[in-house]
Amino acid sequence: MNGRLFEKLDRSFEDMVIIRRHLHMHPELSFQEEKTAQYIHDFYTDLGVDVQTGVGGNGVVARIKGARPGKTVALRADFDALPIQDEKDVPYKSTVPGVMHACGHDGHTAALLQLAKAIHEMQEDLAGEYVFIHQHAEEYAPGGAISMIEDGCLEGVDAIFGTHLWSGTPLRTIEYLTGPVMAAADRFEITIQGAGGHGASPHQTKDAVVIGAQLVINLQQLVSRRVNPIESAVLSVGSFIADNAFNVIADSAKLGGTVRSFNPEIRDLMEREMKRVVEGTAITHDCEIKFDYFRGYPAVVNHKAETEFLKEVAEQIPGVDAVIESKPHMGGEDFAYYLEKVPGTFFFTGAQPATPYPHHHPKFDFDEQAMLLAAKTLGAAALDYQTV
Template sequence: MLTKIHETIDELYPEMIEIRRYLHQYPEVSFEEFKTAQYIADFYEELGIPYEKNVGGNGVIATLKGGKPGKTVALRADFDALAIQDEKDVPYKSKNPGVMHACGHDGHTATLLVLAKVMKKYQDELEGTIVFLHQHAEEETPGGAISIVGSGKLDDVDAVFGNHLWATSTLGNIETRKGVFMAGTDRFEITILGQGGHGAYPHQTKDAIVIGAEVVSQLQNIISRRIDPLKTAVITVGKFHAGTTFNIIANKATLVGTVRYLDPEIQRVVKKEMEQVVKGICIANNADYELNYSEGYPPVMNHEEETDLVFEACNQIPEVKNAINVAPQMGGEDFAHYLNIKPGAFFFTGAKKEGHNYPHHHPMFDIDEKAMPIAAKMLIGAYFAYQEKNN
């Protein structure tokens, strides 16, 4: 049956492109994906597959119960976009100013919708139950996954698999690994409270910019001098806001950034050391500070047996040229929340567009759409491999 399913996926590839390009033109940012969620719900309504809307927010879950007994497996696609202006010169360019699908979630959604249409044709022959999990708000913490988990709608699921179209990896590659695959992602905001004054008389002030600059520099010493060199972490200050004009010393500076880690113990060390660094510098400069540290997504921890099933699925797909056991990635994903409660695995499907070398979250981002049917075959392949192993 798997061969027939693959053939049907290929037959519906034009529809997959059509859906993806439509969604690309009408993106919606995290927690505001109302029209996209309705589009997904309408698709399942037309297919005659039972679904639920507003799961954990804007999530949509459809359930296809096969004609034969078996396990219940969720296949997940996210569908939110980013607050980025689309700068590509293509017919399917975003029509929503300042918003674009710059991470491939439109492709994830098109992949899963068409896969659902394919599997509806084979429902009577299907073992077990497929849960088509369409998740909102992957890009913005607290994310949609944690609220979907909290809704209880996945309580009866036996396993979960997810795919990310990876625009920096060659078409035909499948990449994943057992254990920690993607980093935990936290956010911090540091406010330096100094004392402003005239630019000509710095001795009468507590310069928040100078203090903030020292904080930025010394935070990097946490990585180089407080973390075991055989472990890894990232501290990035992505925003530094201070001052009003050229001749006024700022009395306040705000630093906003992210911490990435693979080991929860490293997260604990970074949090502790960050407080010490900021506190020490401010004491030395007779300034005050506020530090707000927010824990975000935990690391993506792939389960061993389910990761083996992903690699097994690769063997059934001629378009997969390389199945690669990769090093952990410092990017984050709230798919981690599903893996904290259910067995499963997350993988990358190579989607690099030839001659188009732009990374995720870039205004020129795009994918090779031929990756979508490969992703669909991988997801259903993992589903069948799980059924075979566990029935």
């Protein structure tokens, strides 16, 4: 059965590329993906597949039933873009100023659509049910996964599989990992209210820049001195704004950044210790400091049985040269919410192009052959899971 599926996917590769490039040229930001959702809906409608739009917002869910009873397997692809100007010199460059697919979601969507088409053509010979989850708003918390789950996208699902095209991993490589594979992704904002004044009279001020600088230094010590070195955490201050004339001492400043972790206890510790440092700095400088901590996605934690199963499946995929254990990634992914509800795994499909750029870079791109390998791996996992 997998052989038939692979043949259909091989024949559909050119269509896969066409879809990907269309989506790349017409990107939409998180929570604004109305035309993309309509495009996905129309694709399924043309196939004659039952499809539901407006799932949890802009989400789209299609279900294909085999002719025989079996398990229900969900496959997920995201389809939102990023607020980045596309700087690639390619024919399929984004036509929307300041918006581009800089993470591969256009490829995820194209691969899943063509996989759904192939499974639809085979449904009379298949057992079980196949749920194709096209998720909006992965890039911006609270994300689209949690609202789609609340709207029933996982109803009756026995297992879920998802992949991310990964530009830093060589083509023809599948990376898997049991347990935590992507980090919880939180953000914070710190607003300092001091007392400004003339640059020649610092003793009459409460310098928000100095206070902010001390905060940056003190916060950087939390990971090295408060987190067990066996555990992992990242605290990065990404912005520090205190715009003034050269001879004016700032009365206010604003800091923003992110915290990444895998262990829920470390996540709690970081928030608690950051609050303590901020409060202590406010007392020291006799000023007001507002601290806001926003919890983003939880860590992506892959289930052991489904991950080992995926590894075995990937090793049988034609064109895959290496199936290797991944290292955990500090990036965040709201696929985490699906794995909190049903068993499954999230893996990486190598997609390194000739000239690789990191994800979220203005010149990001990937080798389109990776879409075919992603579709084959997801498809084989869905079909083979019927016999597990």
